[in-house]
Amino acid sequence: MTPLLDIQNLSVDFATRDGTVHALENVSFQLARGETMGLVGESGSGKSVSAYAVMRLLGGSARVRADRMISGGVDLLTATDAEVAALRGKRMTMIFQNARSALNPIRPIGQQIADVLRVHRAMPRRAAKQAAIAALAEVRIPDPERRYHAYPFELSGGMCQRVMIALAFASEPELLIADEPTTGLDVTTQAVIMDLIREKSSQRRMSTILITHDLTLAAEYCDRFAVMHAGHVVEQGTTADIFERAAHPYTGLLMKATPHGASNLSDLAAIPGSLPDLRRDLPPCRFVHRCAHSAPACAAALPRVPLEPSHEVSCHMPWKVSA
Amino acid sequence: MIKLIAKRFLSALPSLIGVIIVTFVISHSLPGDPAAYFAGPSATAESIAETKARLGLDQPLPVQFVAYVGDLMQGDLGRSFNSGQPVLTDLIRRLPASFELTLYALVFAIVVAVPLGLWAAVNPGSWIDHLCRGTVTAAAAFPSFFTALVLIFVFYYKLGWAPSPIGRLAIYFPLPPTITGFFTIDALIAGDFATARAALGQLILPAISLGLFALAPLARMTRASMIGVLGSDFITTAKAGGLPRRTILWTYGFRNALLPVVNILGMIFSFLLGANVLIEQVFGWPGIGSYAVEAVLTSDYAAIQGFVVMMAILYILLNLGVDILNMIVDPRVRYDD
Structure with missing residues (x-):
């Protein structure tokens, strides 16, 4: 079966005043219908840029290249702006991190859904x-007839995120990209919002990309x-490949930096170093300077090593995850 | 909402009191002796002293001030030395002329500046953006009286398209019956289209000279505000939701971009009332600006004070109007305290 989303070797550069930022290089992934994929990594790793590239929402300073970029049978590389605009909402949509600023501040929320x-x-x-009132009721916003006329500033952050979800699902898209949908919400609200997203997307057999740096949260909701x-x-x-058989040293470190139910603060380990400056010429493996296992071989072009049909790693030294 | 308006109004009272005190002090420290001026060129020392006593100018300043404030409470702004009329009567008679001019100038500025700013914001870096920047710089660079003189030179003297710059209406047109005090509107109400056209013809050059002055801040603010709004998160949401470009630009973009523009409208309107002073001189416009210039030149205390106090009141009312407008367009303001 053809995947809903097929991205092969997506690269994005940004032309800035201080030089070109190589934000993405040869990013490839596929997403099947009804599947939920977690896109994880520390801030600045390119998660959101990938999502914006798929939505074709990157601004004029971005240069996007790819071997293949297909969403729901439409080639995003050759589609005109008007064609992509027609896809947005209907085929693919996005939920943002800060729901309150992502809603029009001077338009009643119900009207934004009705739009x-x-x-x-x-x-x-x-x-x-x-x-729109029915959509508000569906995301369990109490008193939806009255809330229809409410403005974003009159609602709590959690309520705004519910409105965002109602807005995203209103057009019944095939692909939902949720960019850190629960960051900034308290833990109980996080779970409520995530359950809501899962419930709605499984009802409609939607594919979801969940962008997050909260691995514990994501593990509960993602297939891949x-x-x-x-x-x-x-x-x-x-999820099992990543959480139980992590092959890339960075994945291993990311796991160790994530709190688990029974861990102490002392069990958590920070990942050494910081992200390399993406404006400079970068080595083939961009993790090499932070890696405890780097070897002379790492200077060669980065391979894509299939470990299992479902599991792939880009590393010269896989399985060297420090235990 | 009513409570909010009342509160804004009360908070303006201290500044009003301040304005009254400052204008009184300043106008009484101006050089020149109004009594000497008022008594006429053939006055003797005795007749000047007599005039002074009659006008109360021989009293100490605090006494004069108390008397002035007392009169002010009863709506008495004093009597102008120049016209011999009560200042209030003079101002009320001349205010519509200034208002009509300022309003037309503001409309001209808005009609040109807002679309220019929007267009430039939607196509940054395009020729229209450069045109916007050029217009803004040019309009801000020339003082309005200079623009006025250039316009008169070109359109009246050289091309003969504009009527002679001598006031609101050429003498061979009948004055329209006063309803609003705006000649163009009153003439239309009376069904006198020839007079309305003539009054409009007189208005065009001064309104453009004055409006160019307001063009720069308006266009710049509109452009900056629209660019800011188009880069904000909710526009990305609207795009991700697949709303058509027209809806995104107008319903989502423009309405939000308008908020700061509405905010500076009050300020611009009062700037224009101030800039009127020069434009009215140039065009022989019988408004409050030329009245004020005359008053200053002849040390007409009561007229100067009346003018400044009225301007202060106008300024406060304008800002109140802008606040109310703001409450209508921005739901968030209604809930602020």
Whole structure:
């Protein structure tokens, strides 16, 4: 079966005043229908840039190249702006980290949902209003008729994120990209929001990309993971592959830096060093300067090593995960 | 909402009191003796002293001030030395002229600046963006009275397109019956289209000279605000939701970009009322600006004070108006305390 999303060797450069930022290099992943993939890595590793590239939301300063970039049968590399705009909302949509600033501050939230409905389901005004109220009720916002007229600043952060979810699902997309949807929310609200996303997406057999740096949270909701570091996908595999058989040293360190239920603060280890400066010429393996296992062989071109059908790593020295 | 308006109004009172004190002090320390001016060129020392006593100018300043404030409370701004009329009557008679001019200038500035700023913001780096920057710089660089003189030279003297710059209406047109005090509107109400056209013709050059002055801040603010809004998160959401470009630019972009523009409108309007002073001189416009210039030149205390106090009140009312407008367009303001 053809995957819903097929990205091969996606590279993104940004032209800035201080030189070219090599934000992504040869990023490849696929996403099947109904699948949830976690995109993890520390801040600045290129998770969001990947998502924005898929949505074609990167600004004019971005240079995007790829061997293949197909979403729902549409080639994102050759599609015109108008064609991509027609895909957005209907085929693919996005939820953002800061829900309050991601909503129009001076437009009632219900109307913002109705705007999307009127475009994608060709609804007349009154029907769109009723459907928007139903959408608010579906994400369990109490008193949806009254909340329809509320402005974002009148709602809590968790409520705003519910509105974002209602907004994203209103057009019944095939692909949802959730960019850190629970960052900034308290732990109980995080779980509620994530359950809501899972419930809605499984009802509709939607594919989801969950961008997060919260591995513990993501493990509960994702079928597969892609681990990113400095613009590379360093390892991808099923949740079990990543959590039990991590092959890339960075994945291993990321696990050790993540708190688990029974761990003490002293068990947590910071990852040494910091992300390399993406404006300079970079070695083939961008992790080499932070890696405890780097060897002369690491100076060669970065391989993509299939370990199992589901599990792939970009490393010259796989399995050297420090135990 | 009513409470909020009342609160804004009360908070303006201290500045009003400050304005009254400062103008009184400043206008009484101006050089020149109004009594000598008022008594006429053939006055003797005795007649000047007599005039002084009649006008109360021989009293110590604090006594004069108390008397002035007392009169002010009763709406009495004093009597102008120049016209012999009560200052309030003079101002009320001349205010519509200035208002009409300022309003047309503001409309001209908005109609040109807002689309220019928006267009430039949507296509940054394009020729329209450069045109916007060029216009803004040029409009800000020339003083308005200079622009006015150039416009008169070109459109009246050289091309003969504009009527002679001598006031609101050429003498051979009948004055329209006063309803709003705006000649163009009053003439239209009276059904006198020829007069309305003539009044509009008189307005065009001064309104453009004055409006160019307001163009720069408006266009710049619109452009910056729209660029800021188009880069904000909720525009990305709207794009991700697949809303059409028109909806994104107008319903989501423009309405949000308008908020800071509305905010500076009050300031720009009062700037314009101030800039009127020069433009009215150049065009022989019988407004409050030329009245104020005359008053300053002849040390007409009561007229100067009346003018400044009225401007202060206008300024406060304008800002109140902008606050109310803000409450209408921005839901967040309604809840602020």
